[in-house]
Amino acid sequence: MxxxxxxxxxxxxxxxxxxxxxxxxxxxxxxxxxxxxxxxxxxPTHRSVRQLGIQQMKTVTPAAKLPIINLDYSMEEKFESFLSVPGVESSYNVLPGKKGHCLANGMIMYNKAVWSPEPCTTCLCLNGKVLCDETKCHPQMCPQTIIPEGECCPVCSDTEQREPTNLPHKxxxxxxxxxxxxxxxxxxxxxxxxxxxxxxxxxxxxxxxxxxxDWGRPTNEGQSREGREQRxxxxxxxxxxxxxxxxxxxxxxxxxxxxxxxxxxxxxxxxxxxxxxxxxxxPATPRGIPSLPSRCSLSYKTISCISADLTQIPPLTAPEITSLELIGNSITSIPDEAFNGLPNLERLDLSKNNITSSGIGPKAFKFLKNLMRLNMDGNNLVTIPSELPSTLEELKVNENKLQVIDEESLSDLNQLVTLELEGNNLSETNVNSLAFKPLKSLSYLRLGRNKFRIIPQGLPASIEELYLENNQIEEITEISFNHTRKINVIGLRYNKIEENRIAPLAWINQENLESIDLSYNKLYHVPSYLPKSLLHLVLIGNQIERIPGYVFGHMEPGLEYLYLSFNKLVDDGIDRVSFYGAYHSLRELFLDHNELKSIPPGVQEMKALHFLRLNNNKIRNILPEQICNAEEDDDSTLEHLHLENNYIKTREISSYAFSCIRSYSSIVLKPQNIK
Incomplete structure (x- = not known):
């Protein structure tokens, strides 16, 4: 027992x-x-973002899975979703770049490119549209947080323990x-x-x-009962x-x-x-670098002296440095030996200084054999600097006082892809017709805010995008684009062009021209003889009263985006044949801020229409089948409809008027005018 x-x-x-x-x-x-x-x-999750030399670490929201871009610009992940995609609405500045490229802050972003225009914003170029999403930060579990410079998300602060490092402070x-x-x-x-x-x-x-x-259980060797009984x-x-x-x-x-x-x-x-x-x-701090000026900093092969009150280029000897930023100083001259200690520079930004043409030595840039990007915006140059390295791919001389571009100004720049010369005193009288001939690789040219009265002559055959906004251009002749068979985008906003001054053969036979912006000119009708390949036509802010019949009938595959906002369109100026040739292709139609009194005929026949703007007109009634076709409601693609600021009595609208629109939240009816 x-x-x-x-x-x-x-x-x-x-x-x-x-x-x-x-x-x-x-x-x-x-x-x-x-x-x-x-x-x-x-x-937080960080993804490396690099576009056109811009590097920033961003926190991407979990629902917005973005592509990762390597240094060789290859895509590691496919785009799956983006928070801004549902319900995204087009803006008035909608002219896209070539084949889905986007225009953002004067820069061309390629399709599916990701960049950060501001520290807390990530943008995506998706098929010609810029979609931006604000960063959402993960909560930190530490008592004290700080927000590093250039970032928007807080990180844990560690002021007590700082480990020694050879890295620069930046x-x-x-x-x-x-x-x-x-x-x-x-x-x-x-x-x-x-x-x-x-x-x-x-x-x-x-x-x-x-x-x-406990006598029945094994114990550790050499361990006594006295050792186990501790104080x-x-x-x-x-x-x-x-x-x-x-x-x-x-x-x-x-x-x-x-x-x-x-x-x-x-x-x-x-x-x-x-x-x-x-x-x-x-890298460790490059040997031989002298102490930088007090307001300069070093960050991974980049020396930044932004608004550092410099009056001359500081003497630097640092072969490892590839980028130098001297923005917003008071530099007036560039001597021949200015960059002798920086032989491997790839990017040089001298914008917003007081540099004059006479102050630049003839050999100031000659020995920069790796230089690819040079920014001289906002200086006092009257001529383009001489003997620029042949490795240049991007040259910006905007907002200067350029008065001449001769045959030798751009010589040897056969690798130049982007050239920006906006905001100068250039015209057809001081730009040599052979000035652009050496530019065998040029695809992107900006000549806005100058004094051109005609399209510049001698454009290189490689040109793909041309921007001539804010000039004094009055006509487009038959020879304007004779040799530019690759041209894809033409921007002619804020000029003096009339539809009868556009030659019938000016661009009708262009096979790659997809986007034209003729906003804020002197047009009274939608121009005829538009390019066959046209997809985007922007005619905002003219005096247009009529859309001629069959004006889009010859286009293949068909016009997709038509923007006619802020014109003088009336009911008699639009009939069913006005959109002939675009019924199967038109995706966005902007007719807002006109003088229409009724829904234009043919809207219900637009099979691909996603976005329709009719706000700020004089519309009073909406009949049942003016927008939606009851027999084809299931096949409708219409997602956004704007009808605000008209004279519509919303209580009198038929219940079938918007039957083809899947979500009533995308229909804007208020406010309405009372008269």
């Missing part, structure tokens, strides 16, 4: 011990998972450095909690050895100093197994995620 009682007692003791161990193990696992989740939730403030610091603090806290758990285990083990019946306060220290190696290895093995199971998850949250990738090592 005694033996049976003793046996039951031992079974009960073993059961309690195992239950305690399981409870401790479960507690330790829960604690580890808690800190692992904590680390994940406190680290690099130390990068977000991934702050993230590493925060991560290390959390790892230390995690280790302390792990130690506490192990101490609890040791205490539990000691309790087991002091229980009755309060010494238990933790000795447990830490004399842990069982076998138990410690067993715990390490368990940790390694758990880490292996979660290896994929851990890779996304470890500290090395925020360090520079192997192909982009952070």
């Amino acid at each position: 005694k033996f049976s009682s003793l046996y039951c007692f031992l079974l009960l003791l073993i059961f309690q011990t195992d239950f305690g161990q399981n409870e401790e193990t479960s507690r330790r696992q829960r604690r580890k998972m808690y800190y692992r989740r904590l680390r994940k939730s406190s680290l 690099q130390q403030s990068r977000p991934w450095v702050e993230m590493n610091r925060a991560l290390r603090k959390e790892e230390l806290q995690f280790e302390e909690d792990e130690e506490e758990v192990k101490q609890d285990e040791n205490r539990q083990q000691k309790k087991k050895t002091s229980r009755p019946g 309060p306060g010494e238990e933790g220290r000795q447990a830490h100093q004399h842990r069982n190696p076998a138990r410690e290895n067993e715990e390490d093995d368990e940790d390694e197994e758990e880490d292996d199971e979660d290896e994929d998850e851990d890779e996304a949250v470890r500290g090395d995620t925020f360090r520079m990738p192997p192909q982009l090592p952070i």
Whole structure:
């Protein structure tokens, strides 16, 4: 009987011990998972964004999965979704670039390009439309946070512990450095909690050895009962100093197994995620660089002296530097030896200074054999600098005082792709007809805000996009685009063009011309003889009263975007044949801010129409089948309809008038005028 009682007692003791161990193990696992989740939730996802030399680290919202662009501009992920896509509405500045390219702040962005115009905004070019999304920041789990310069999301502040580094001050403030610091603090806290758990285990083990019946359980070699019976306060220290190696290895093995199971998850949250990738090592401070001026900074091969009150180019010797920014200073001259210590410059920005043509040495740029981008905007140049390196791909001389471009001004620039000469004193009288001949690779040319009265002659055959807004152009002749067979976009906003001054053969036979902007000219009718390949036609702000019949009938594959806002269209100026040839293709039609009194005929027959603007007219009634065709409601593509600021009595609208529009929230009817 005694033996049976003793046996039951031992079974009960073993059961309690195992239950305690399981409870401790479960507690330790829960604690580890808690800190692992904590680390994940406190680290925002960063994606590298690079477009036209702009590098910024952005936090992309989880729902907006964007493509990652490598340094070779290859796409690693396909675009899946974007927050701004549902319900996106077109603006009035809608002329796209070639084959889906976008125009943003005077720069051409290629299709699916991602960039950050502001620290807290990420934009995407998608098929000619710019879609922007504001950054959403993940909450931080630390008591103090800071927002690094150039970023919008806070990171954990670590002012107490600063580790020595050879990196420049600008690099130390990068977000991934702050993230590493925060991560290390959390790892230390995690280790302390792990130690506490192990101490609890040791205490539990000691309790087991002091229980009755402990004589039947094995003990560690060399461990006496006196050693197990410790004084309060010494238990933790000795447990830490004399842990069982076998138990410690067993715990390490368990940790390694758990880490292996979660290896994929851990890779996304470890500290090395925020360090520079192997192909982009952070260099140490280049040897031989003299101390920079007080308001200059160094950041990964870039020296920035923006608004640093410089009156001359500082003497620098740094072969590793590839980018130099001297924006917004008071520099007046560039001597021949100015860049001798920077032989590997690829990008040079001298915009917003007081540099004069006479102050530039004849060999100032000659020895920059790797220079690809030169920005001289906002200076006092009267001529283009001489002997520019043949490696140049982008040259900007906007907002200067250029008075002449002769045959030699652009010689040897056969790799130049982008040339911007806006805001000068150029005209057909001081631009030589052979000036652009050497530019064999030129595809993007901006000549806006000058004094041209005709389309410049001698444009290179490679030209794809031409912008001549804010000039004094009055006519487009038959020879204007004779040699530009690749041209895709023509911008002629704010000129003096009339429809009868556009020659019938000026561009009708162009095979690649997809976009024309003739806004704010002197047009009274939609021009005839438009290019066959035209997809986008922008005619905002003219005096247009009529859309002639069959004016779009010859186009293939068909006009997709027609913008006629802010004109003088009346009911008699539009009939069913006005849109002939575009019924199957027209996607967006802007007829707002005109003098229409009714819905134009033919709208319900536009099979591909997504967006219709009729606001700010004089419309009074909407008949049941003027917008929607009841027999084809299921096939309708119409998503956005604007009818506000008319004279419509909304209570009198038929319930079938908008039956083809899937969401009534996309119909804008208020406010209406009262008369």
